[in-house]
Amino acid sequence: MPDGAEGPGAVTLHDVAREAGVSVATASRALNGSARNVRTENASRVRAAAAKLNYRPHLSAQAIARGQTRTAALVVGDVADPYFSAIAAGVTEAAEAAGLIVTMAVAGRSPERELEIIRTLRGQRPRLIAVAGSRIDGAATRAALSGELEAYRSAGGRVVMISQRDLPFDTVTIDNAGGAYQLARALAAAGYRRFALFRAPATVRTSRDRCAGFLAGLRELGLAVEDRFVVETEFTRAGGYEAARRLAERGLDGLEVVFAVTDVMAIGAMSAFRDAGLVPGRDIGVAGFDDIDSAVDVTPALTTVAVPLREVGLTAMRVALSDDPGPVSVQTSTTVLLRESTPVRSRTR
Amino acid sequence: MPDGAEGPGAVTLHDVAREAGVSVATASRALNGSARNVRTENASRVRAAAAKLNYRPHLSAQAIARGQTRTAALVVGDVADPYFSAIAAGVTEAAEAAGLIVTMAVAGRSPERELEIIRTLRGQRPRLIAVAGSRIDGAATRAALSGELEAYRSAGGRVVMISQRDLPFDTVTIDNAGGAYQLARALAAAGYRRFALFRAPATVRTSRDRCAGFLAGLRELGLAVEDRFVVETEFTRAGGYEAARRLAERGLDGLEVVFAVTDVMAIGAMSAFRDAGLVPGRDIGVAGFDDIDSAVDVTPALTTVAVPLREVGLTAMRVALSDDPGPVSVQTSTTVLLRESTPVRSRTR
C-alpha cells in the first residue's frame, strides 16, 4: 500500500485471485482471456470475487502486456465548433462500436500545438490517430508533423487525415472544390451575377479549395468576383461578422450575394448585415458551406453546401480500421442546398 | 521484433539507451526524470539519440511504473450537442493546461451506456472522471453508477459531476432553478401572462429544476401555467419542433409565450411555429435556456438564460484538480437575456 494517504489504491488481479483462491494466471484467463480453459466453477468464483471487490483491469497494464491498446486518438481544431464536433460525433460513434476508447485533443488551429499534441498522443500507442484540422500550407511544422506521423505508422499505427489530402496518409476528404463549384452554378442559375467572397488566408487549404471551386464555377459561365469584393478574414463567426460589417459600411455598390467559405462565417455575416440595416435574403444574398445544424434555424435559412460531417467521421474510422495497407483516399460528396438566404432573383434586363 | 508483419514496432527506451551508449536508467533520467543528476554530455547524447530514433515514451508503461496516469476522463451525453461540446471545450482546455490527456466518451443519454462507459474508463485509471450528463431520477443504474464512482474515488480518483447534484461527489451545478425563476419574472415584467412549458420527462433533473424554478417565479406573482400548455417532449430540437407543431395545430388559444427548457428545443419550436404560419416574437413569444451560440443567430434572436458552459467545464476541472478533499459543490450562476423573441407586450387592459 504505497500511497496510504491517497486511499487504498485500486484492486488488482492479485487481490481477485487471492479472494477466489486461484492463481493470477487463472484469474486472468477467467476474466479477460479465453475462458474456455478454465473450470466452470473456478471461473465463476473468479467472477464473483471480481464483482465483490469491484475490480476493473488496469488498461495500461493490459496494454503493456498485450503489446497494444484499445484506444483511438482524435485531434480536432476546436470541439465547440459544430464542424468539428459533428466529425467528433461520428468518430466516437464508430470507435465505441469497435470497442475503442477515444482520446481527444484540441489543437486550437495552431500547427505547433497540433504537432505537440500528436507527439504526446503517439505516446499513448493508440490503434489509430485521426487528424481533423485545417492543414495550413507552408507551415514550418509540416515536415515535423509528417515525420511524427510517419514514425507512428511505421511502428504499426494507422493514420487518417480528415479533410486534408496533402500528406501521404489515409485520407477522407470533403469535395470542397466540387461543392463550391456547384454552388456557384446554382447561384448563377438563380440569377445572381455580382458576388463577394469571404475567405480565410490562402494558406488554409479548405478555404482555398472552396474559393477555387467557386471561382472555377463562375469562370465557366463567364462570371468573376471583383477584387474589392474578395475579403480575407478569420475562419470564425467574428471573422464573417467583421467582413460583412466592413462591406456594409463601404456600401454594397451593386453586390448581390456573399459566399462565405463556412456557415459559421456566413451566419456572422448575416448578423452584421442585419445590424447594418440590411435584410439578408432580400437586400443581400448569403451563402455558406458545411450545413451545420443551425443553418436551417437562422432566418432566412442559409443556402449552403451540405457536408456529411458525422459520416466523414464514421468513414475515417472505417478506413483506419480496415486492413487495406496503401494510403486510401475517400472523397465524400457534397450537396448544394438553396434556401431562403438566396432567393431566385428576377432580373429585369 | 515480435510482430514482423505489423512493422518494426515502436522505439523503446532500450533502443535509445543503446544508441546513446548509456544504461536505460540514465536514459530514463535524462528524458523523463530529474535531468539534474545526469552529466550534461550524457544527457545531450540521450536526447540526440531519442530525436534520431524519434522516440516517444510509452505512456502506459510510464503509468504502470509510476503508479499514475496523466489522463482525465470526460463523459458527455452527446458531443454534437452545443451544450455538451461547450462544456467539453472548457474541460479540455483546463486539462491541457494541466498537462493531462483527455479521453472522452459519449453516453448518448442512456444511463446504461453511461454506467458501462464509466466502468471502462475506470480501467484507464484516470486522474479524474468528469461526468456531464442529465441525471435521470429513478434510473435502475443509479446505485451501480454511484458504486462504480465510489470505488474509483476510494482508490484515489477524483470524481466531478457536472450539473447533477444528487450523487455524493464534487459537483459543479448550474443554477437551473434560479435562472428559470428569474426568467419567469422577467417575462412577467415584459407583460406576458399566458405561458406554455415544453419540458422533458420529469425524471430528467435539469428539466425538472428549470420547470420548478419557472413555476415558482410565476407563482410568486400569482401566475401559473395551465395544464394543457405543459407539453412533455424529447430533450432535442425535434422534440421542441413536435411540441410546437402540436400546439399550433390545436390552436394557440390565447397563449402568449412558450418556455422551452433548452435553447435547442426552443429553436425547434420556433421553426415549427414558422412552418405553421406563426411569426415567433410577434404571434408567439419563445424563450429557451442555455444561450448556445446559435441563440443570437436565429431570428428573432432567442430570449434565454445564459449558462457559462465553457466556464462550467473549466470549473469542474479546477475542482477536480484541487486538493480539497470533501465533496465540494460549486454553483455557477446564470443570466437572463431578453431578446427579440419575447418583445415587451403592451397590454391594453
Place this chain on the structure above:
DNA sequence: TTGAAAGCGCTACCAA
C-alpha cells in the same frame, strides 16, 4: 485445467 514465471516498457531504489 492449472500455476510458476518470464516478460511488456518504464521508473526508482540501491550500490557502486
Place this chain on the structure above:
DNA sequence: TTGGTAGCGCTTTCAA
C-alpha cells in the same frame, strides 16, 4: 553521476 535490478499490473508461454 551511473548501472543493475526489482517492481508496476497484466498476459502468456511452458510445465506440471
